[in-house]
Amino acid sequence: MKKIYNYLFLIGLMCTALFLSGCGSSSNADSEYEGKYVSVSGEAMGITLTGDDISGFSLELKSGGKGTMTIYEDSESITWENDDKNLKITLSGTDIEGTIGEDTITFENMLDMGMDLTFAKEGTEAAKPENNLPEQDKNMIGVWQSTSVTDVLGDPIEGMSGDELKMEFAADHTVNITFKGEDLGSHKWSLLGDWGSLDDDLSISWDIYEDGIEVDYSTDQDYYIFYCTKQA
Structure with a gap:
């Protein structure tokens, strides 16, 4: 009988040790991180990526450390812990x-793939495009009105x-352009350092001062060479 008690005692010690070991682990799948996440910003080769450039990435963290990741409509099951x-x-x-950031996860x-990518939880402030722009891009948001124009030689x-050119930049990296009162439509734009351009056939680029x-x-x-200032 004594041997049985000793055996049960040892089993109890082992179970306690395993329990304490589990409690001491810092890896969990905390419910506060559960939810759907959308890609809000990225960077590759020094170029900021937003909007349509990264819209094909999404992430869903489900309970129990399970979930799915979608890359351009191809969804795969995942497990996760934090x-x-x-x-x-x-x-x-x-x-x-x-x-982990405030409602964000950055990989x-x-x-x-040579790309840094940030996901934000749907429905949070972090998921709004204007809250995920680099400072230089954020400074572009608004209406820019031309105040002078010259030809390629610098002559009037x-x-x-x-005042013939107006450019209205939005946080989703689109810009509406008006020239001589004619609406030239909406176009995608991007920056590389202090230089920006449109990402289509309309030949417009700019240097930031x-x-x-x-x-x-x-x-x-x-x-044409226009000089534009940002409207208040």
Whole structure:
């Protein structure tokens, strides 16, 4: 009988040790992180990516450490766990570790694609486009009105007063352009350092200065250099 009691006592000690070991683990799948996440910003080769550039990525963290990751309509099951600072996702046997922010998760060099990608929980302030822009991009948001215009040689252009160009930049990296009162439509824009351009066939680019932007606009017939300032 004594041997039985000793055996049961040892089993009790082992169970207690295992329980304490489990309690001491810093990895969990905390319910506060559950939900759907959308990609809000990225960076690759020094270029900021937003909007349509990264719209194909999404993440859903479900209860019990399960979930799904979607990359351009291809969804895969994942498992996940977190500690106080990081969240680890396992996708097809590959571990991906991200840094936890306020309603965000940021993955560096995600899936060895050479791209950093930030996800934000749907419905939170972090998911709003204007809250995820680099400072330089954020400074572009608003209406820019031209105040002067010259030709490629820097000479005034006869018949033009200089206020013919208006550009209205939005947080989703679209810009509405008006030239000589004509609506030229909405276009995608991007920045590379202090230089910006449209991402389509309309030939407009600009250099950023402390008090404004110098815009080069060319057509098949003409080349204009506008100086624009941001409207209050």
